[in-house]
Amino acid sequence: MTIPPDLQARILRYHHVEKWPVGTIAKQLGVHHTTVSRVLIQAGLPRLLHHSRRSMAEPFVPFLRETLAKFPTLTASRLYAMVRERGYPGGYDHFRYIVSLHRPRRICACAPCPANRPRWTGPILAMSSSGGRGAP
Numbered sequence: 001m002t003i004p005p006d007l008q009a010r011i012l013r014y015h016h017v018e019k020w021p022v023g024t025i026a027k028q029l030g031v032h033h034t035t036v037s038r039v040l041i042q043a044g045l046p047r048l049l050h051h052s053r054r055s056m057a058e059p060f061v062p063f064l065r066e067t068l069a070k071f072p073t074l075t076a077s078r079l080y081a082m083v084r085e086r087g088y089p090g091g092y093d094h095f096r097y098i099v100s101l102h103r104p105r106r107i108c109a110c111a112p113c114p115a116n117r118p119r120w121t122g123p124i125l126a127m128s129s130s131g132g133r134g135a136p
Contacts, residue, residue: 003039007031011039056090057083057098065102072104 010029014020015036022040026033057064060083067079076099080092088095 003035008039008043011036012043015040015045055098057088057095060086060088061098061102064099068099068103076100 007029011025014025014028015022020028022033022036026036029036063083063086064079067074067082076096077092079099080088080095083095
């Protein structure tokens with residue numbers, strides 16, 4: 001679908017003159033954010049990258065990696081208690097995610113190991129009202 005020239009002009013004006021971000025322009029003009037991004041890219045602007053903030057857990061990652069190297073099976077809740085004692089201000093849910101990113105993965109050397117096989121996903125059998133299995 002073609003973007004009308006007047007809409008393109010407003011998008012470019014809001015971006016260059018008003019310094020609005022893509023999401024604000026899209027909301028104000030009632031278009032999708034990818035439409036705004038496409039107009040800006042076609043106008044010769046580089047693709048906009050997300051500037052991620054520094055994580056609250058970042059100062060604790062070296063400690064986390066060092067501890068997980070020594071004790072790979074240590075639970076996330078115990079690690080959370082350890083970093084809280086060292087000043088971590090964040091929440092447990094986000095910390096669990098950070099632990100999952102840095103926990104060493106178990107690599108199985110044997111080929112027929114169940115960890116290397118995909119799970120079987122067969123047909124789902126319908127349950128009858130009596131609780132028994134019905135026909136597929």
